[in-house]
Amino acid sequence: MSGLRAAGGVAKKSAKKAAGGFSGIEFHKSKGQHILKNPLVVQSIVDKAGVKSTDxxxxxxxxxxxxxxxxxxxxxxxxxxELDPRMVLELTRRVQGTPYQNQLQIIHGDVMKVALPYFDICVANIPYQISSPLTFKLLSHRPCFRAAVIMYQHEFAMRLVAKAGDPSYSRLAVNTQLLARVHHLLKVGRNNFRPPPKVDSSVVRIEPRNPPPPVNLLEWDGLVRICFGRKNKTLGALFRQGNTLALLEQNYAVAQALHRAADGGEVDLVAAVNRMAMDAEAQLAAAAAAGGGGSDDEMEEGGGEDEEVAAAGGGSARKRRGKASEGFKEQVLEVLERSGLLERRASKMSQDDFLGLLATFNQAGIHFV
Known part of the structure; x- marks a missing residue:
């Protein structure tokens, strides 16, 4: 009988190990619980983060x-x-009675819902399904932190650091790199986790630009959304879209007052990145509802003219249908011609190209709010 019990105990331990258990805890892949088990990788992340004794x-x-x-x-x-109460308990037990007990503060809650306190640096292996909204939540955090060193799904990490002309270059890259310097640090294979995810991972260092760039970021986001609505179309083709032009002309009358009210500073930054984060969350929810599994490609190019219009002004494209005047259309195309970007594609445009285009539009009295 004792032999049977021993065999049964071994079987249970093996089953738990196969399920990715640790100290009796079963990890849930659906919640993004993939524990980094390789101590060499853990140490490498800490070393590359440059954590100081005063941090x-x-x-x-x-x-x-x-x-x-x-x-x-x-x-x-x-x-x-930490959201999972089982992990909170395990972490509490792990530091109990050690010299580090008083150095650890645990916030039990959803990171997307809690107000984050002051911190110098963020180091994290995050659930991949919140990659985009979490990134923008961090970038809107004030006071500004020194850096964030974060483990992402490898493909998402490549989108974050992509440059103009790269296949992975997207609105996600443009928006992130306007607000921060991003660097790929190291790739981490899936077998370094328990349980192993289906994809490889990468660690990225994000250093917020402090002070933030001197640009109205609400307008910036409106422009970039239109440009990446079809990133491989020319800007001339995108800005000839009737609905896009109609919305821009509707904005034209009120944009001057809104632009004067905006100071281009902290309020704009927080509002803009919060909108980026909310967009990402909404797209994740839509992807999940459609059976897409919550892709990390939240900020890739959209699905058509209606999406471009809704993106440009926020709101239902169907309610925005109309026709712009020929004079306004000529004004928009003249701006593109003067900027030298009429035949350029967003997929090949740099940060400076977008900044220059926004400035030229604004000088002509055309705004994206």
Missing amino acids: VVLEIGPGTGNLTMKLLERCKKVIAV
Whole structure:
């Protein structure tokens, strides 16, 4: 009988190990729970993050604490945000009775819903389904932090760091790189996690630009959405779209007053990145509802003229249908001609190209709010 019990115990342990268990905890892939188990990779992330002894570190989704414990060895304090109560308990137990007990603060909640406290640097292995909205939430955080070193799905990471002309270049890259410097640090294979995800991962360093760029970011986002509505079409073709022109002309009358009211500073930054984050969350929800599984490609090019119009002004494209005057159409195309971008495509345009185009439109009295 004892032999049977022993065999049964081994079978249970094997089953738990196969399910990705740790200390009796079963990890849920649906919640993005993939624990980084390779200590060499953990150490490499901490080293590349450049954590200082005086730093307050924000960690998102600490899980069982493999990364947390290494961070505690280096920094003044770790603030860990964790949604799963089982992980909160495990992390609490892990530091109990150690010298690091008073250095760890755990916030039990959804990182997308809680107000984040002050921190110097963020180091995290995040659930991949919140990659885009979380990135923009961090970029809107004030006071500004020094850097974020985050583990993303590899393909998403490549979109973040993509440059003009790269196949992965998208609105996500343009918006992120306007607000921050981004660098790919290292690729991490799926077998370094328990349970292993279906995709490889990459670690990216994000350094917010402080102060933020001197541009009205609400307008910037409106322009970039139109340009990446069909990123391989010429700007001339995109801005000849009747609905796009009609909406821009409707904006024309009120844009001057709104533009004068906007100071181009902190309020614009927070409002713009919050809108980017909300867009990403909405697109994730739509993808999930359509059976798309919540793709990380939240900010890729849209699905047609109606989407371009809705993106440009926020709101239902069907309610925005109309026809722009020929004079206004000529004015828009003249701006594109003067900027030298009439035949250019968004997929090949740099940050400076977009900034120059926005400035030229604004000088002509055309705004994207």
